[in-house]
Amino acid sequence: MIKVAVTGAAGRMGSGIIKKITEQDDMEVVAAIEMPNTPLAGKDAGLQAGIGEIGVGIVGSERLEETLKSSGAEVLVDFTIAPAAVETIKTATSCGVNVVVGTTGFTDDQMALNIKNVEDNKVGAVISSNMAIGVNVFFNTLKKLAPLLYDFDIEIIEAHHNQKKDAPSGTAMTAFEVITDALNRNPEEVGVFGRKGLVGKRTPEEIGVHAIRGGDIVGDHTVMFVGEGERFEVKHQAHTREVFIAGVIRAVRYVPTAQKGVVSSMNDVLGLE
Numbered sequence: 001m002i003k004v005a006v007t008g009a010a011g012r013m014g015s016g017i018i019k020k021i022t023e024q025d026d027m028e029v030v031a032a033i034e035m036p037n038t039p040l041a042g043k044d045a046g047l048q049a050g051i052g053e054i055g056v057g058i059v060g061s062e063r064l065e066e067t068l069k070s071s072g073a074e075v076l077v078d079f080t081i082a083p084a085a086v087e088t089i090k091t092a093t094s095c096g097v098n099v100v101v102g103t104t105g106f107t108d109d110q111m112a113l114n115i116k117n118v119e120d121n122k123v124g125a126v127i128s129s130n131m132a133i134g135v136n137v138f139f140n141t142l143k144k145l146a147p148l149l150y151d152f153d154i155e156i157i158e159a160h161h162n163q164k165k166d167a168p169s170g171t172a173m174t175a176f177e178v179i180t181d182a183l184n185r186n187p188e189e190v191g192v193f194g195r196k197g198l199v200g201k202r203t204p205e206e207i208g209v210h211a212i213r214g215g216d217i218v219g220d221h222t223v224m225f226v227g228e229g230e231r232f233e234v235k236h237q238a239h240t241r242e243v244f245i246a247g248v249i250r251a252v253r254y255v256p257t258a259q260k261g262v263v264s265s266m267n268d269v270l271g272l273e
C-alpha cells in the first residue's frame, strides 16, 4: 500500500483526491493537511470529503513535518496555492517524501526552488500544471504544430471558474512555454498578457495570453493560430475535475519508483510522446 499525505485536503481537488484514493486497492490516505491553524483541525478527512470516516484527522500545516514523520507517508500530493506549496515541497522533500504537485501559479524563482529541493533531497517528483491525459496530448500537439504554423499569429485563451485565484492558468503558461520553446522565441519578450488601450499593431512574434473567469467552468484552453484567410484552433475542455484526479492517481503510483532527484513530467507518468 502506498501511504499518501494530501495537502489542501478540504479543497476542490484535495477532497476529490482523498475520495479517489480510498477507492484504490494499492494506496491509502495517511495524512490530511490544511492551512495553518485551520478550524477543520481534528475533523475526519473522509467526512470532510463527503465519504464517511476514514480514520484520518485533518491537521494544520504548522504540524506538517511531525505529521509526515508519524504517518510514514511515502508520497505527498499538493493542490494548494503557490507560496504554501513551496514551503510544503521544502518540508516534504527534506523528510524524504516523494511529491506529486498540481498547484499552479509558481514564479520562475519559486519553481527553481522546488526543483532544487527535489534534486538536493533526491526524492521522486511529478510537478505538472495539468494532470489530465487530454491536456498532455494537447501540449504534445502544440509542440509539433507550432513549427508548422510559425508565421501565423498565436493567441492563447483560457477560461476557468470564478473561484480560481491565479491567472493566467498554469496550463496556459505551460502552453506558452511549449510554443516559445518550439519556435525559439524568448518568453521574456514575446508574451502579451491581455491588451488594453492604444497598444499599437500586433507584432508577428508576440503571443497573446488571455484569462476568462466565470461560474463553474472547470477548465478550457484554446490556442488560436491565425493566418491570412484561415485559422487553426486547438482546444481542450475539461468537463469534470475527475480527469485531473485520474492523472493524480497515475502519478501517485508512478512516483515511488520514479528517477530520484529529478522532476518527472506527466508524459513520463502517462507514457506519452
Ligand SMILES: NC(=O)C1=CN([C@@H]2O[C@H](COP(=O)(O)OP(=O)(O)OC[C@H]3O[C@@H](n4cnc5c(N)ncnc54)[C@H](OP(=O)(O)O)[C@@H]3O)[C@@H](O)[C@H]2O)C=CC1
Binding pocket: 007, 008, 009, 010, 011, 012, 013, 014, 033, 034, 035, 036, 061, 079, 080, 081, 082, 084, 085, 101, 102, 103, 104, 105, 128, 129, 130, 131, 132, 166, 170, 244
Ligand atoms: N495540475 C492540475 O491538474 C490541476 C491543478 N489545479 C491547481 O490546484 C490548486 C488548487 O486548486 P483547487 O483545489 O481548485 O483550490 P481550492 O482553493 O479549492 O483548494 C486549495 C486548498 O488548499 C488550502 N490551503 C491553503 N494554504 C494551505 C497550506 N499552507 N497548507 C495546506 N493547505 C492549504 C486551502 O485552504 P483555504 O481555502 O482555507 O485557503 C484550500 O482548502 C490551484 O493552484 C489550481 O490551479 C487545479 C486543478 C487541476
Ligand SMILES: O=C(O)C1=N[C@H](C(=O)O)C[C@H](O)C1
Binding pocket: 104, 129, 130, 160, 164, 168, 169, 170, 171, 172, 218, 219, 220
Ligand atoms: O484552478 C483550476 O481549477 C485549474 N487549474 C489548473 C491550471 O491553472 O492550469 C488546471 C486546470 O485547468 C484547472
